[in-house]
Amino acid sequence: MIDGSSRHLLEQRPYPAKLSVVIPIYNEESVVPLLRPEVETFLRHVKCEVEIILVNDGSRDSTLELLVNWAKEDKRVKVLDLSRNFGHQIAATAGLDSATGDAVVLIDADLQDPFDVIHQMIERYTDGYDVVYGQRRTRAGESRFKRLTAWLFYRLMRAIVFKDLPVDTGDFRLVSRNCLDGLKSMRETHRFLRGMVTWVGYPQVAVIYDRNERVAGRSKYPLRKMLSFAWTAATSFSTLPLKFNLLAGLLVGAFAIEEAVRALIAHAMGRTVSGWTSLIVLISVIGSSLLIGLAIIGEYVGKIYEQSKERPLYLVARSFSMDNSGATVKDAPPVISKVHATDAGS
Numbered sequence: 001m002i003d004g005s006s007r008h009l010l011e012q013r014p015y016p017a018k019l020s021v022v023i024p025i026y027n028e029e030s031v032v033p034l035l036r037p038e039v040e041t042f043l044r045h046v047k048c049e050v051e052i053i054l055v056n057d058g059s060r061d062s063t064l065e066l067l068v069n070w071a072k073e074d075k076r077v078k079v080l081d082l083s084r085n086f087g088h089q090i091a092a093t094a095g096l097d098s099a100t101g102d103a104v105v106l107i108d109a110d111l112q113d114p115f116d117v118i119h120q121m122i123e124r125y126t127d128g129y130d131v132v133y134g135q136r137r138t139r140a141g142e143s144r145f146k147r148l149t150a151w152l153f154y155r156l157m158r159a160i161v162f163k164d165l166p167v168d169t170g171d172f173r174l175v176s177r178n179c180l181d182g183l184k185s186m187r188e189t190h191r192f193l194r195g196m197v198t199w200v201g202y203p204q205v206a207v208i209y210d211r212n213e214r215v216a217g218r219s220k221y222p223l224r225k226m227l228s229f230a231w232t233a234a235t236s237f238s239t240l241p242l243k244f245n246l247l248a249g250l251l252v253g254a255f256a257i258e259e260a261v262r263a264l265i266a267h268a269m270g271r272t273v274s275g276w277t278s279l280i281v282l283i284s285v286i287g288s289s290l291l292i293g294l295a296i297i298g299e300y301v302g303k304i305y306e307q308s309k310e311r312p313l314y315l316v317a318r319s320f321s322m323d324n325s326g327a328t329v330k331d332a333p334p335v336i337s338k339v340h341a342t343d344a345g346s
Ligand code: UDP
Pocket: 023, 024, 025, 026, 027, 028, 057, 085, 086, 087, 088, 091, 107, 108, 109, 110, 112, 218, 219, 220, 221
């Protein structure tokens, strides 16, 4: 588990010289015509260079044509067209990988997350925060079931897997260049971006906002996908499920002892057919030792799993040193360890 209470020295920094906005888009032909005016209004109020990265995640409708036409008319807009549908987390990763801004915002296309909030995020960025995540106060237009499962999901994840995962946050967030470089060094296949951003660390802060209804079209996350996403999240941040075998093994082991005692007593009282006692005890002992053996293998598989993610061993946010005059503290650029190792932090 990661200790979320790290203290950082916050230092004011200038408004980003360049802002990247990454928008993953899948089958949103009814949304794109509404998205464009929103983006344009937003752009009028941003005080720096902006690039808008539209990632077409293998849409099957006319989304790509609409995006390309937009890019032809606006130099700030770039379209990344993925070769097929890879899913939201990978599409977002593709966009983040190609972002060149000092600060990068990830936002959905469906206008559930208001573009206005980005201004507040930039403000917190200038306060010195490296990650500013949107935290939902309300979620308009989402079914009671979806709200309940989301509520449960975050609480469960925090309770058993990842205690510092901020509750009620999606992927809508702003990250600084330093943090993004850390994130980009994590090339694991099964991605749970919001957890990965928490893993990366750096000063993080929330901006509270009200989530809107989807402007058009339908959610691309039906129950089946939501469950599979939750499963990825749970298994990519913890090897705890592998330890269930150990628990089962110990329980069966305890049962074996209880059965052995009972069988021995029955044997002593002459109430058994010969051979029964040893059979029951043997079966329970074998069952228990198999499960415990499996749990031990699970431990190693878990370690291999963590190692195979090849995450950096650590990230240095900043380093301070006195210069020759001895007067000022120099802030050296951050370091990403070249050595890869296990995810000791989660
Ligand atoms: N999306 C994507 N690839 C997918 C599914 C969704 O790029 O395979 C995009 C989608 O177009 C939207 C964002 O990811 O911009 C979030 O999806 P959605 O709004 O359907 O999710 P929800 O808000 O319902 O959780």
